[in-house]
Amino acid sequence: MFLITDLIALLAANLILTQALGTSTLFIAAGSRKHLLGTALVITIFTTVGSGLAYIVHHLLPEQYADFTLLCYTLIIGVIYVLLLAACYYIGGERFEKYRRYIHISAYNCAVMGTLFTITEKSHMYINYGTLISWVEFGLRAGAGFVIAAFILTAAYRKLNSAKVPSSFRGFPAMLVYLGIISMAIYALK
Amino acid sequence: MNNRRSTVFDGLLGDNTVLSALMVISPVIMCGDTLRNAEALILAFSAITFASVVICSLVPKKLPYAVKIILYAIISSLVYVPVKFLAQEFYPGIITRIGIYFPLLAVNSLIVVQTETKFFRMKKMRMIPSLIFYILGFDIVMLLTAVIRELLAYGTINSRVADLDTLISGLGMPFGGFIFLGLMCGAYRRLRAVFMRRSEERRGSNVSDN
Amino acid sequence: MTSKLRTERFVWLDIMLTLLTLELMAYFYYGARAVFLGCVCVSVSVAAEIVSLRFMGKNFTADDLTCTSDALILSLMLPAVVDYRIAGIGCLFGVIAAKNIFGGRANMIFSPAAAAYLFMITSWKNQVLQFTEPHVHTGITERASGLVSSASHNFNLTGKLNFTDFELLMGNFPGAAGAVSLLLLIVAALILLFRRDISAGAFIGSIAGTVFMAKLVPAAADTSQSVKYTLAMNMVLFASIYIVSDRRIAPKRDYFAFFYGLFIAVTAYLLVVTDAKENAIVLVSVLFTPVSLGLKNLEKRIDLAIAEQEKQAEEAEVTEEQQDEALAQAQLILSGEEAQDDE
Numbered sequence: 079m080f081l082i083t084d085l086i087a088l089l090a091a092n093l094i095l096t097q098a099l100g101t102s103t104l105f106i107a108a109g110s111r112k113h114l115l116g117t118a119l120v121i122t123i124f125t126t127v128g129s130g131l132a133y134i135v136h137h138l139l140p141e142q143y144a145d146f147t148l149l150c151y152t153l154i155i156g157v158i159y160v161l162l163l164a165a166c167y168y169i170g171g172e173r174f175e176k177y178r179r180y181i182h183i184s185a186y187n188c189a190v191m192g193t194l195f196t197i198t199e200k201s202h203m204y205i206n207y208g209t210l211i212s213w214v215e216f217g218l219r220a221g222a223g224f225v226i227a228a229f230i231l232t233a234a235y236r237k238l239n240s241a242k243v244p245s246s247f248r249g250f251p252a253m254l255v256y257l258g259i260i261s262m263a264i265y266a267l268k
Numbered sequence: 269m270n271n272r273r274s275t276v277f278d279g280l281l282g283d284n285t286v287l288s289a290l291m292v293i294s295p296v297i298m299c300g301d302t303l304r305n306a307e308a309l310i311l312a313f314s315a316i317t318f319a320s321v322v323i324c325s326l327v328p329k330k331l332p333y334a335v336k337i338i339l340y341a342i343i344s345s346l347v348y349v350p351v352k353f354l355a356q357e358f359y360p361g362i363i364t365r366i367g368i369y370f371p372l373l374a375v376n377s378l379i380v381v382q383t384e385t386k387f388f389r390m391k392k393m394r395m396i397p398s399l400i401f402y403i404l405g406f407d408i409v410m411l412l413t414a415v416i417r418e419l420l421a422y423g424t425i426n427s428r429v430a431d432l433d434t435l436i437s438g439l440g441m442p443f444g445g446f447i448f449l450g451l452m453c454g455a456y457r458r459l460r461a462v463f464m465r466r467s468e469e470r471r472g473s474n475v476s477d478n
Numbered sequence: 479m480t481s482k483l484r485t486e487r488f489v490w491l492d493i494m495l496t497l498l499t500l501e502l503m504a505y506f507y508y509g510a511r512a513v514f515l516g517c518v519c520v521s522v523s524v525a526a527e528i529v530s531l532r533f534m535g536k537n538f539t540a541d542d543l544t545c546t547s548d549a550l551i552l553s554l555m556l557p558a559v560v561d562y563r564i565a566g567i568g569c570l571f572g573v574i575a576a577k578n579i580f581g582g583r584a585n586m587i588f589s590p591a592a593a594a595y596l597f598m599i600t601s602w603k604n605q606v607l608q609f610t611e612p613h614v615h616t617g618i619t620e621r622a623s624g625l626v627s628s629a630s631h632n633f634n635l636t637g638k639l640n641f642t643d644f645e646l647l648m649g650n651f652p653g654a655a656g657a658v659s660l661l662l663l664i665v666a667a668l669i670l671l672f673r674r675d676i677s678a679g680a681f682i683g684s685i686a687g688t689v690f691m692a693k694l695v696p697a698a699a700d701t702s703q704s705v706k707y708t709l710a711m712n713m714v715l716f717a718s719i720y721i722v723s724d725r726r727i728a729p730k731r732d733y734f735a736f737f738y739g740l741f742i743a744v745t746a747y748l749l750v751v752t753d754a755k756e757n758a759i760v761l762v763s764v765l766f767t768p769v770s771l772g773l774k775n776l777e778k779r780i781d782l783a784i785a786e787q788e789k790q791a792e793e794a795e796v797t798e799e800q801q802d803e804a805l806a807q808a809q810l811i812l813s814g815e816e817a818q819d820d821e
Binding site: 082083086089229230233234236237238240242243244247251252255256258259260262263264265266267 | 533534535575576578579580581582584585587588593596597599600741744745748749752755761762764765767768769771772775
């Protein structure tokens with residue numbers, strides 16, 4: 079029962095379905111189911127680690143330099159990007175070529191950057207976003223939201239790309255409408 | 269000649285930034301519900317993207333892909349600072365209206381992805397007009413979406429009341445943005461297919477005439 | 479293929495008959511306006527279906543009349559006094575955005591009626607959730623007055639209802655025009671179940687989930703009341719029959735469909751209890767579409783695996799038969815040689 083309540087809360091806070099953050103990335107990754115899940119997992123790493131580092135930057139950066147927040151976040155993502163590529167190179171070995179594309183797709187996009195800016199915005203409005211753990215948790219939740227959105231899209235993938243769908247709507251347009259209707263249900267849930 | 273022209277205009281019609289490649293769709297979905305938002309986003313997007321891509325074209329091509337992408341993102345983040353300053357100066361209130369979608373424009377796919385796969389493979393004289401049309405492609409879709417959504421959802425055009433009896437408030441919501449964009453995408457593809465078929469027929473008839 | 483089409487047509491006919499009965503009851507309570515609303519929804523849906531099929535390069539056939547049942551389902555979920563234009567837009571959304579964009583009846587993803595209702599509730603919440611009292615007949619062109627909240631709304635907020643069991647059974651309480659006549663809905667459910675027009679697994683799962691939750695976390699003063707009121711309110715019975723158990727949407731195997739219905743009911747109940755969300759079952763059924771699609775994908779895989787196994791078994795049988803034949807031939811040859819030796 080608590081699991082269902084948690085799942086509803088996770089859906090209601092889903093950044094893709096409620097704020098359209100990372101939709102383009104989701105569609106790029108939607109080329110195949112394998113890519114979709116791979117990208118979702120790498121994005122979760124980016125949002126979780128990124129949120130933790132963003133917390134530090136947010137608290138260290140003086141207010142008069144707030145305009146440079148974007149630059150700092152870009153550098154954070156850059157660092158994670160390089161570290162992930164290096165880790166993938168040393169751990170993945172021969173599979174590096176295969177896996178590195180997930181890292182390339184996941185690095186700079188609205189899903190990751192949007193998560194960092196959303197948490198920053200929330201920290202200005204709510205007191206309970208004042209700790210490192212709350213930021214990391216938010217990043218993890220955002221990543222989990224991407225995974226859920228990926229699953230939602232994967233479930234309908236075959237139907238949305240079926241030959242029965244009119245050619246002008248097959249693929250991306252049908253995916254947009256499909257996500258729109260799911261997003262509508264989530265909006266009604268709130 | 270014909271070929272070259274179609275490549276330059278691609279971003280506007282043949283390969284529209286939003287409707288064909290589905291790039292930069294989050295701001296269209298979230299902020300494309302009023303003309304005022306659209307106006308602000310169009311200005312910010314056009315300025316950031318144009319300046320960033322032109323500056324990024326100076327980055328040495330021999331660098332590793334990841335390094336280049338990081339550099340492009342850093343450059344656009346730097347371009348964002350004066351654009352934000354100018355926006356605050358000339359359009360006060362713009363930043364709060366667009367919220368987090370303003371900085372997110374700096375890491376849009378046109379800068380981070382398309383630079384490497386498309387623009388930097390062209391010669392500079394060809395890249396710049398092509399880039400302009402890609403930016404225009406976004407601007408036009410944003411404008412169209414905003415006008416229709418604002419009219420149907422709030423019954424206004426640029427905050428001026430229009431005479432509409434039944435308003436569909438759902439169109440102003442994010443889900444309305446998703447659905448509307450999906451419908452627009454489908455309509456665009458259909459139109460493109462019709463135009464392509466016609467131009468092929470015309471080309472075919474020209475060849476047979478010759 | 480022909481038998482499948484015939485089955486589809488019979489399913490549609492049965493569903494239409496039950497819906498028309500509910501429409502008749504709506505006429506009794508709310509007058510000609512309820513019937514006119516149904517007519518508006520059906521006409522708009524048929525027109526939208528014809529136009530969108532033309533765009534898809536297809537012809538409108540008798541089988542495409544299934545859109546009329548979706549239109550009637552939607553009209554029965556609405557207040558009889560709702561603005562016709564809103565109902566029309568809802569129908570357009572249901573036919574075009576929720577159905578034909580995905581390929582129409584051959585490739586259904588969402589229940590058109592449920593998606594359309596959700597669209598209406600998110601766009602015109604006040605108009606969709608305000609009702610007239612039963613027996614208040616509003617003229618076809620009249621503007622409604624004296625609107626009240628539904629009995630479900632009051633139940634969700636207070637956990638109490640001031641209606642007798644007879645009134646509940648007959649649907650003599652404020653609510654959607656067709657979704658309140660419980661007695662008729664029970665009869666409709668039984669008919670559709672016996673004629674296999676709806677997914678039995680999904681229906682039983684949905685009802686079982688609601689009853690289970692109503693007993694586990696009572697929404698009213700005592701458990702029996704909780705079960706009774708929970709089934710009667712928030713369109714639970716109506717949606718369980720016409721939306722959750724829709725054969726086009728629910729998983730095919732009863733086993734999977736049961737869990738699909740069960741999860742929908744449990745989630746919807748939790749939303750009603752914690753959030754007082756009116757008619758939560760409709761929105762949850764849309765939200766659970768990916769679950770249904772996932773289960774259908776699983777069913778396909780299972781079917782493929784079974785087909786593969788059967789094929790292998792057949793091949794194995796064939797080789798066994800061949801071995802037997804070879805053995806028999808060898809024995810024949812041997813016996814022939816022995817006979818020659820004897821001679």
